[in-house]
Amino acid sequence: MSLFLEELIHPDQACAVPGRKITDSLLLIRDTICLARDRNFRLVVLNLDFEKAFDRVSHQYLFQEREPVSPVHGLAFGEPSTVWCNVNHPTLTNRLREMSWMVAHEILPVRSVMHSRGMAANSTCPRPGCGAPETMRHLLWECSAAVDQWAKAGSLKFPCLPAREVLTAQLILYGVSQKQDCSRDFSKQWLTLAAIKDAIWTSRNLLVRRHMQIPPVAVIQMAAATIKSATRHAQDTATKKNRLCAHSDEGAGATRERSKQRRPDSPGGLL
Numbered sequence: 001m002s003l004f005l006e007e008l009i010h011p012d013q014a015c016a017v018p019g020r021k022i023t024d025s026l027l028l029i030r031d032t033i034c035l036a037r038d039r040n041f042r043l044v045v046l047n048l049d050f051e052k053a054f055d056r057v058s059h060q061y062l063f064q065e066r067e068p069v070s071p072v073h074g075l076a077f078g079e080p081s082t083v084w085c086n087v088n089h090p091t092l093t094n095r096l097r098e099m100s101w102m103v104a105h106e107i108l109p110v111r112s113v114m115h116s117r118g119m120a121a122n123s124t125c126p127r128p129g130c131g132a133p134e135t136m137r138h139l140l141w142e143c144s145a146a147v148d149q150w151a152k153a154g155s156l157k158f159p160c161l162p163a164r165e166v167l168t169a170q171l172i173l174y175g176v177s178q179k180q181d182c183s184r185d186f187s188k189q190w191l192t193l194a195a196i197k198d199a200i201w202t203s204r205n206l207l208v209r210r211h212m213q214i215p216p217v218a219v220i221q222m223a224a225a226t227i228k229s230a231t232r233h234a235q236d237t238a239t240k241k242n243r244l245c246a247h248s249d250e251g252a253g254a255t256r257e258r259s260k261q262r263r264p265d266s267p268g269g270l271l
Helices: 024-039 059-065 080-087 094-105 111-116 136-142 144-152 169-174 184-210 216-260
Strands: none
Touching: 080 094, 080 169, 094 169, 094 184, 111 136, 136 144, 136 169, 136 184, 144 184, 144 216, 169 184, 184 216
């Protein structure tokens, strides 16, 4: 590798590129892998050992120039910090957090995003008879398929969701509304919204890659299964934490009991 490694890695590998963010490197890797898969050509990914790499980053400059909170361009009201708290909400699984992160950054790989990067032939929505540009908002809210999906996934199927007339794009995409609910009901509601969005995205990918038309009822079932799995995972995690806490309390109690058995005048002797 020493013969061509200098051609692959810039000598000043940590230098800043104007207009780019640190997270852009993840997007470039993902886009490159997707391009290699779509164009069917071989790709080699090098995993560098950053522990042995030279750090040439000016951390003082990063602290001065970094933004306290990244903006959310599609946010109509509310604070971006609320959106990022929802992205990392503890009730979400890693998969749902990843999708919420891409939605907040507006980088979900829909056709409009891929077409702007030269990785899709057009930006048209793949749904039959639609013809509109497939943006992130269109996929999850404006498309007729999404409208039908949210109409069927109402309060009758998921009691924690409000009626279709009350649902808004801001609530579905970012988890914010004019009346923000910080109670346990919002946790259930946000998990349900994230699961439905993930199911819509999965059904869309099945349509594009395998030409499979997924009915709305099946999409609801996929979302319900995701919610059930996430709830079970949260319960198992809570049970493990309780067991660890109980085990720690038992160990601390045994230590206190042994300390009580020691003579006051002889720290090393036992009664």
